[in-house]
Amino acid sequence: MNFFQKQFSLATKRRGFHLITDEVLSHFPEIRTFSVGMLQVFIQHTSASLTINENADPTVRLDFETWCNKAVPEGDPDYQHDYEGNDDMPAHIKTALMGSSVLLPIKDGKLALGIWQGIYLGEHRNHGGNRNLIITAWGN
Amino acid sequence: MNFFQKQFSLATKRRGFHLITDEVLSHFPEIRTFSVGMLQVFIQHTSASLTINENADPTVRLDFETWCNKAVPEGDPDYQHDYEGNDDMPAHIKTALMGSSVLLPIKDGKLALGIWQGIYLGEHRNHGGNRNLIITAWGN
Amino acid sequence: MNFFQKQFSLATKRRGFHLITDEVLSHFPEIRTFSVGMLQVFIQHTSASLTINENADPTVRLDFETWCNKAVPEGDPDYQHDYEGNDDMPAHIKTALMGSSVLLPIKDGKLALGIWQGIYLGEHRNHGGNRNLIITAWGN
Helix, strand or coil: CEEEEEEEEECCCCCEEEECHHHHHCCCHHHHHCCEEEEEEEECCCCEEEEEEECCCHHHHHHHHHHHHHHCCCCCCCCCCCCCCCCHHHHHHHHHHHCCEEEEEEECCEECCCCCEEEEEEECCCCCCCEEEEEEEEEC | CEEEEEEEEECCCCCEEEECHHHHHHCCHHHHHCCEEEEEEEECCCCEEEEEEECCCHHHHHHHHHHHHHHCCCCCCCCCCCCCCCCHHHHHHHHHHHCCEEEEEEECCEECCCCCEEEEEEECCCCCCCEEEEEEEEEC | CEEEEEEEEECCCCCEEEECHHHHHHCCHHHHHCCEEEEEEEECCCCEEEEEEECCCHHHHHHHHHHHHHHCCCCCCCCCCCCCCCCHHHHHHHHHHHCCEEEEEEECCEECCCCCEEEEEEECCCCCCCEEEEEEEEEC
16 A cells, blocks of 8 residues: 655636646556555635536636535625735635645546546636645555 | 455436445445445446435435436526537536545445435436446455 | 544534535644545435535525425435434435535645635534534645
8 A cells, every 4th residue: 555645736727617637647557566555636815716517618607606606696695704905805705615635546547537538627716826736545 | 355346237217316326335345345445336427426325215316316307407508518418518517516436434345335325326417328337456 | 644533522503504614624733744635424324414605604505405405305205214303304305415525635734625615514404413523634
């Protein structure tokens, strides 16, 4: 049983959903040494999220942003936590809906994703800045 | 530390939420050999989901479908990804809301679920076809 | 590779979101012995949830409750599962949205959370009573 763990920052992204599978894997060439295992990707922030979805058509990512903005509106007068900007409290809720981590099976030195699956970063702030990830893998 | 990993297809399900705990466990009789560990069930698709919920009353699964259809409506003219059918883009969003995997503790050769918990498949397409799962377990 | 597993009950909480990081860690002093690893916190119920979010301002937790109550309204006449109280079916759906577990990296004997991250319990019933958790950790 081997363990691997690494922290790094993602290149800054604008608000919206972004496909980051290749960027994550560029920090984990050691995946080739795992014949079976798991990889967790964890984001150390509460206003940006990680999820898994369609890796081909960029309009899917645009529609994720559109849906999120309707489902979690900005400027709801019922929010009490409103002093960090109109995008802040909705960003916290969107993060909880999408999730703070993804857990992916590893098989034969590669992620065992479906052909259409990729890792999404959801950047929910207008100016989120750098986002720190910690990746942990374990297996044989 | 032992690792177990297996890929298989679920029997085709109609659109809606389905209890699949027994079907998953039928592919994993080796669970008896784990005194402590974890089981991840991962779905290799972006328009069907996995989550955990109430395992007794089938109307709970019907109400999940009802709520999802209201929260993520079909035919929103703001969707840009609309060429795969009205059910496609909502299926992607529902998948992100519910999740693409569940991670379950194993104790004494069995899943350590609460008495009312079961694994749900959310089939979000009208004609989703076969769905491939990969299950990975590790423990002692 | 070491495994650790423990079941315990949380002190009863009122309906709403609660920060439980310290309460969870009070049951896991053995975290100090892990230089690298993972901790899963799993709730054995279908009407209370676990998620990760902002650990500082209590109004964030209030706004989570406000948003959940709007997004998953009580008393929708379309619900078929309505005989356990108006808060029951919404509690199941909120649990699926927020999640039944969190998976956290361990580094140098501590949770590798971001500075603003904490573990939330979402108590979605009016009178949920005691909630049982099972925590499982593995690592070196």
